[in-house]
Amino acid sequence: MSAHAPSGPVDPADAKVAPKPALRRYHAARWDESLIFEQSTPGQRGVLPPALDAGIAESVGDATASLPPALRRQKPPALPELGQQAVLRHYLRLSQENLGADLNIDVGQGTCTMKYSPKVNDQLIRSHKLARLHPGQHDDTTQGVLEILWRMEKMLAEISGMDRVTLQPGAGSAAIWTNVAMIRAYHASRGESHRDQVITTIFSHPSNAACAKTAGYEVITLYPDADGYPDLEALKAAVSDRTAALLITNPEDTGIFNPRIKEFVDVVHSVGGLACYDQANANGILGITRARDAGFDLCHFNLHKTFSTPHACGGPAAGACGVTGALAPFLPSPTVEFDGERYFLDHDRPESIGKVRPYTGVAPNIVRAYSWIMSLGAEGLREVAEIAVLNNNYLLTEMLKIPGVSAPYAKGKRRIEQVRYSWEELAGETGVHSEDIGLRAADYGVHYWTSHHPYLVPEPATLEPTESYSKADLDEYVAIMRAVAEEARTDPETVRTAPHRSSVHRNREAALDDPNVWAVTWRAYRRKVLDAS
Amino acid sequence: MEHPYIPNSAPRVKAEMLAAVGAADIEEFYADIPESLRLRRPLDLPAPMRGEADLVRHVEGLLDRNTSTRDALSFLGGGSYAHHVPAVCDEVNSRSEFLTAYAGEPYEDHGRFQALWEYQGLMGELLEMDVVNVPTYDGFQAVATALRMAGRVTGRTRVALATPIDPALRSKLDDYLRGAMTIGGPLEGDDLAAVYTAYPTYLGVVDPKTPEYVAAAHAAGAVAVVGCDPIGLGVLAPPSSFGADIVCGDIQPLGIHPHFGGGHAGYIATRDEQRFVQEFPSRLFGIVPTAVEGEYGFGDVYYDRTSFALREEGKEWVGTAAALWGITAGVYLSLMGPAGMAELGEGLMARCRYLMDALASVPGIEVLDAGVPHLKEFAVRYTGKTAAEVDDALRDRGIHGGVVLSKTFPELGESALYCVTELHTQADLDRLAAELKEILA
Incomplete structure (x- = not known):
């Protein structure tokens, strides 16, 4: 501490810290970090493998000598060589250059339910009792985790109304695939493999269409009617004895609950098709309404959305598929069963679609989601839904006060979990696009997303506040949106060239789509770009 | 219900927000959901753990019933591997x-x-x-x-x-x-x-x-x-x-x-x-x-x-x-570097060969494909007992034995797939061989 020479009395006004400005003067960490490949110093070591016991070495000599020359690596891999602290520091700097949900008012990634992931659940799953549990162990040594899987299935069955639930899929799209595979197996078991069409809606996640296509189905996509609901008349025109299933979301990305959903299900059932409910975003209806009650045969949840597990930069996540008894024989293998005394894995399931993933699923996320439900209970889940919906409608009210933004469809209606907004008016007025608004929002320390393609709603933005954010958080997010919209009018260049206070500036993207220079690896970059320029 | 994960569950905030959106109550937001689809009873779920400490006790209590690969010597592989995970x-x-x-x-x-x-x-x-x-x-x-x-x-x-x-x-x-x-x-x-x-x-x-x-x-x-x-x-x-x-x-x-x-x-x-x-x-x-x-x-x-x-x-x-x-x-690859990956591979192959040799000398065990190189796993056939019996006996002795193959590879007979990692010491490998010798005697 440096010594201060006494400078006499200070006026209290000079000792006072001025109030904070209305918006944070945020700036992201900017380490200007080089690539790890550029930080290599030959001979440095980051971690050492355990020494080989002398007795082993003496007994077997050089075990690699048994390899035929063609299978013996001739040249060491050109991995970088760094000391341990240098590796740690590099990745910590990169982590600081990553906003993440914990530091962010993460309402801008609508449809993804960016809720708080409780830290206690992260601590629980780090125990060696789970982390270092091998999935091939005998059931007698895994009774604890099997009980959690079993209990979790029961809880999700109650929440969805379904008879059985599998926790095997690795994430939401894998769960959609699993449902499509079960639909295919169900029809095959009834000699109805001629059903070769799957119907979905444009406001359902792209994976509904893509998984169906991958499984061999022709995809029919329904567009919204004038009010934003999936078009029931279009569905009636589309169904036939070729219909295998309807894959539909409710509410869709617009956040509008489709009150005629039961009719959609009935139309598909009337031709012998199955109805499958994409419940990736079930957050707003927990304990309010259930897939089974609308007549659905299958549904799926994303445990990393509604059930709070962290999104991990894009996984590992976890998916869960619920089915009626008629579909249960086709669930992935194994199932988790309980005979009254012990829990066990049942692999003897002749009609099962088999494996969609190794073993029984992403156990750490299943345990996290179990803990989350156990922290809330039935009343708590209901509170989650109600506050998520309250937050969403509050955000809607406040957002619509910003000139230039609108919420297409169903004017005056309440929304459930999220809203797809449109900046069409602002873009027309200023030439600033929704993408630009998102990049400028990063300068204020928040994330913002447009929407899935295609942009049926022009200049889209999709906001989903969940139950996790306080009123003050929502007010701050709206203030940022308002400020950026104002900038678009007064200083559009600043918005169009954003970000300015992020870790890096705007990409010169052309190389990403040119096969001659795109570089997915360091070796490709050396060869195609460095050596060629 | 006020809950730490739901800040706006505080009644005053809730009332303030309802007023801001012009809604009398939360039910208004669900007006589009037909009554026939409404669940008019509480979900039938277990009572929640009120405090964080209660939750920890409950979940840890369940997980403690597992016997991890730290608790017991393990030779399981077959697609999932308990290699050393560097702290970084x-x-x-x-x-x-x-x-x-x-x-x-x-x-x-x-x-x-x-x-x-x-x-x-x-x-x-x-x-x-x-x-x-x-x-x-x-x-x-x-x-x-x-x-x-x-x-x-x-x-x-x-x-x-x-x-x-x-x-x-x-x-x-x-x-x-x-x-x-x-x-x-x-x-x-x-x-x-x-x-x-x-x-x-x-x-x-x-x-x-x-x-x-x-x-x-x-x-x-x-x-x-x-x-x-x-x-x-x-x-x-x-x-x-x-x-x-x-x-x-x-x-x-x-x-x-x-x-x-x-x-x-x-x-x-x-x-x-x-x-x-x-x-x-x-x-x-x-x-x-x-x-x-x-x-x-x-x-x-x-x-x-x-x-x-x-x-x-x-x-x-x-x-x-x-x-x-x-x-x-x-x-991991940044930490290991070229030398680490080479040493690790050499160590795996050496331990694997050592264990193959050790088990080959146990009466009642036949090491399969012993004449060709292996990285870290190998299959054995038991001649005296079923693979399930051997696995049970090993478990009784605090060892997770190799993955049992008898059902998945019936053509191999009563067989199992053993895996070593760099964590295995000579004593671990010798212990397995000694236990198997007793079990198969």
């Missing part, structure tokens, strides 16, 4: 900024883009291939997608298997390839889309004929797909060196705990040829300049082939998968 791996993947991020842009989430691009590059060096994907869910998905890529590249529909594969992987392939491709038959023919070779095989063998399988694929005009455990590539030749076109597998061994099956992530690697690149469903991150000189930027390469861009017109489908494990494997 767990430190980085526990960072809140990485753990909680999702789909941010390359700006506010610059760090994950760079970390995942570097992961691709580190795997590229290990595999000596120019294109590596952002991880897919797991090794099973990686193999399944690699084979469908081969089908699209060749316009053909049959996959031939050159080596034994994990029966669970076979189950995955049966589901994922159904209707699009068939599995089986000879390593030749003009219907052949791909030859799939596991390297090492499911039974742990580093098959000396592996380059011949690759050559057979090429002779038939098919794609050579090699499934490879990357942990061995410090000593084993990368499949690209003998001509593999697509290399794929699971990165779980690279610094990721087994997590009871939660530690998986799949990689797919190819040469940088458009006919392969255009068939990837996964995201591929690329490096570009930014508006500022000397600054690295990152973004999606050739995005208009994904289902994110094109829905059902994209290649298969892409979604949230296993990015954090990709970052973790990158940390």
